[in-house]
Amino acid sequence: MTVYHNDLPVNRNFDFIVCGGGTAGGVVAARLAANPDVQVLLLEAGGDERVEVVTDSRLWMKNIGGERDWQFRSQPCAALNGRTPPLPMGKVLGGGSSTNGLIWARGHRSDFDNWAEATGDDGWNYASVLQAYQRIERWQGPADPQRRGTDGPFEINLPTDPNPVAIALAEAAQAYGIERVEDLNGAAMEGEGASGIPNVAVTGGSQRVSVASAYLRPAIDQPNLTVVLGAMVEQVILEDRKAVGVRIHSDGQHWNAYASLEVVLSLGAINTPKLLMVSGIGPSTQLAAHDIECVQHLPGIGQNFQDHILVAGCVWEYQVPQAPRNNSAEFTFFWKSAAHLPAPDLQPVLEECAFGSEVTRAQYALPADPSLAWTLAPGLVRPHSRGQLLLGGRSMSEPLRIEANFLSDERDVTALLRAIEICRDLGNSSTLAPFVKRELMPGPLKGEALVRFLRDAAGTYFHQTCTAKMGRDEMSVVDGQLKVYGIDRLRIADGSVMPDITTGNTMAPCVMIGERAAQMLIETHW
Numbered sequence: 325m326t327v328y329h330n331d332l333p334v335n336r337n338f339d340f341i342v343c344g345g346g347t348a349g350g351v352v353a354a355r356l357a358a359n360p361d362v363q364v365l366l367l368e369a370g371g372d373e374r375v376e377v378v379t380d381s382r383l384w385m386k387n388i389g390g391e392r393d394w395q396f397r398s399q400p401c402a403a404l405n406g407r408t409p410p411l412p413m414g415k416v417l418g419g420g421s422s423t424n425g426l427i428w429a430r431g432h433r434s435d436f437d438n439w440a441e442a443t444g445d446d447g448w449n450y451a452s453v454l455q456a457y458q459r460i461e462r463w464q465g466p467a468d469p470q471r472r473g474t475d476g477p478f479e480i481n482l483p484t485d486p487n488p489v490a491i492a493l494a495e496a497a498q499a500y501g502i503e504r505v506e507d508l509n510g511a512a513m514e515g516e517g518a519s520g521i522p523n524v525a526v527t528g529g530s531q532r533v534s535v536a537s538a539y540l541r542p543a544i545d546q547p548n549l550t551v552v553l554g555a556m557v558e559q560v561i562l563e564d565r566k567a568v569g570v571r572i573h574s575d576g577q578h579w580n581a582y583a584s585l586e587v588v589l590s591l592g593a594i595n596t597p598k599l600l601m602v603s604g605i606g607p608s609t610q611l612a613a614h615d616i617e618c619v620q621h622l623p624g625i626g627q628n629f630q631d632h633i634l635v636a637g638c639v640w641e642y643q644v645p646q647a648p649r650n651n652s653a654e655f656t657f658f659w660k661s662a663a664h665l666p667a668p669d670l671q672p673v674l675e676e677c678a679f680g681s682e683v684t685r686a687q688y689a690l691p692a693d694p695s696l697a698w699t700l701a702p703g704l705v706r707p708h709s710r711g712q713l714l715l716g717g718r719s720m721s722e723p724l725r726i727e728a729n730f731l732s733d734e735r736d737v738t739a740l741l742r743a744i745e746i747c748r749d750l751g752n753s754s755t756l757a758p759f760v761k762r763e764l765m766p767g768p769l770k771g772e773a774l775v776r777f778l779r780d781a782a783g784t785y786f787h788q789t790c791t792a793k794m795g796r797d798e799m800s801v802v803d804g805q806l807k808v809y810g811i812d813r814l815r816i817a818d819g820s821v822m823p824d825i826t827t828g829n830t831m832a833p834c835v836m837i838g839e840r841a842a843q844m845l846i847e848t849h850w
């Protein structure tokens with residue numbers, strides 16, 4: 325356990341307590357602590373992020389399944405031939421922003437306009453969200469002052485000297501009719517689809533930019549910010565339907581800390597709903613099943629689980645081996661699986677290795693050496709499948725039952741079959757010929773054989789969200805100001821508040837949610 329500045333703040337009173345020092349929570353804590361007159365406590369279950377597997381952007385995959393991963397796993401998914409896909413999430417200061425694949429994707433215009441519609445709050449529409457993004461970004465790519473920020477704390481770059489297979493894929497996509505753009509976060513995110521080299525949270529060629537490095541480390545010496553690592557929040561302390569503090573477990577000790585203004589939950593889309601439920605806020609029948617007194621019935625908590633679906637592989641063997649570069653994922657595109665859709669629903673991504681699932685890796689004898697093969701992984705970023713989280717016990721230490729339900733909606737199967745077709749067309753095109761000795765997976769499968777492959781190969785895109793959604797219907801958990809319905813002084817700021825998942829990787833939207841939450845708290849309290 326590490327405590328910055330103070331002794332363990334047992335029974336101490338703060339103005340704000342932020343639970344979870346991850347992507348959104350780290351932003352909230354740092355922005356609040358910019359005011360020297362307020363005392364902020366940030367509680368993070370994971371440890372120090374200043375280790376090579378976090379700071380070196382090329383090593384991110386090594387964190388999956390390790391000590392910096394919560395190692396969540398879904399219950400068997402019927403539509404994945406009964407497989408139980410892992411659901412990695414970062415457990416370290418910076419959360420997912422410290423362990424993820426470093427792609428910076430802000431989301432499509434329509435995502436945010438839909439959020440504004442769901443909440444009745446124009447603060448979430450595209451125009452408002454653009455302003456938050458501009459405050460966040462220190463964008464180093466082609467100038468776009470209307471959309472991109474250049475003075476914020478979070479440096480975003482285009483990868484240095486990308487892998488030539490990424491460049492060839494961008495050329496192949498252009499030839500296919502998917503416009504190649506320099507900046508996938510510019511006008512492209514307002515249109516029908518585009519391809520190119522993604523923005524990455526990398527500086528100096530191979531140094532990760534995370535919320536920990538960009539927001540928290542610069543603030544960590546401030547006396548008004550207390551950060552405790554290795555601190556597991558295990559309960560929200562409620563008095564008269566008001567959040568007054570939290571109970572924490574660290575180093576075998578249970579202790580309390582108190583907040584005179586607000587408690588903010590930023591534990592990510594699995595642990596935020598779990599903490600609410602063990603604290604007595606959630607679906608009353610589930611709470612009753614575990615003998616938890618129901619303080620506030622909110623049936624939407626743990627429901628509406630959404631994740632993008634990534635298919636492990638269309639894989640090709642290189643003619644000449646190529647070592648992975650930068651973040652090992654230097655090409656992506658957004659495209660529609662069917663022309664009538666209102667926005668792109670597909671986002672395949674290059675993985676600079678032979679990317680297989682636990683089933684297909686063995687079945688197709690994929691090489692372990694990443695320099696021998698490359699993958700164009702079909703991805704679905706507007707899924708219809710929905711999952712749920714069910715309590716497995718009455719405390720944070722007992723596992724949740726996570727039902728991801730990937731591919732449970734047949735429309736997702738149809739969209740991903742189209743994605744496989746497009747990826748194979750690109751990979752087998754003449755532009756890629758210099759990088760292809762042979763196609764390793766899946767090959768020209770058709771009909772039922774192709775569907776079986778899809779079910780054996782599909783899984784998480786690592787973007788678990790939407791389990792405590794904001795909105796106005798009876799399944800909503802927070803309002804547009806991120807306040808938990810029925811409970812005072814309690815807000816949520818993380819990926820769980822998304823009403824629907826964004827079109828693209830979810831780190832950038834979570835940083836933006838953190839920025840907006842901080843702004844709301846500042847407007848409320850000073």
Ligand SMILES: Cc1cc2nc3c(=O)[nH]c(=O)nc-3n(C[C@H](O)[C@H](O)[C@H](O)COP(=O)(O)OP(=O)(O)OC[C@H]3O[C@@H](n4cnc5c(N)ncnc54)[C@H](O)[C@@H]3O)c2cc1C
Nearest residue numbers: 344346347348369419420424425426427557819829830831
């Ligand atoms: C392997 C991987 C690759 C990914 N690749 C990309 C990518 O390339 N681009 C992209 O945009 N997104 C990517 N993502 C997704 C992205 O990182 C997440 O969506 C985002 O970081 C989630 O932010 P959050 O604030 O909701 O939660 P998190 O960042 O997960 O923060 C939650 C924090 O709360 C802490 N916590 C949880 N429970 C407790 C508790 N009880 N007490 C105290 N602390 C607790 C956690 O340890 C964590 O630090 C990836 C994710 C993973 C795991």
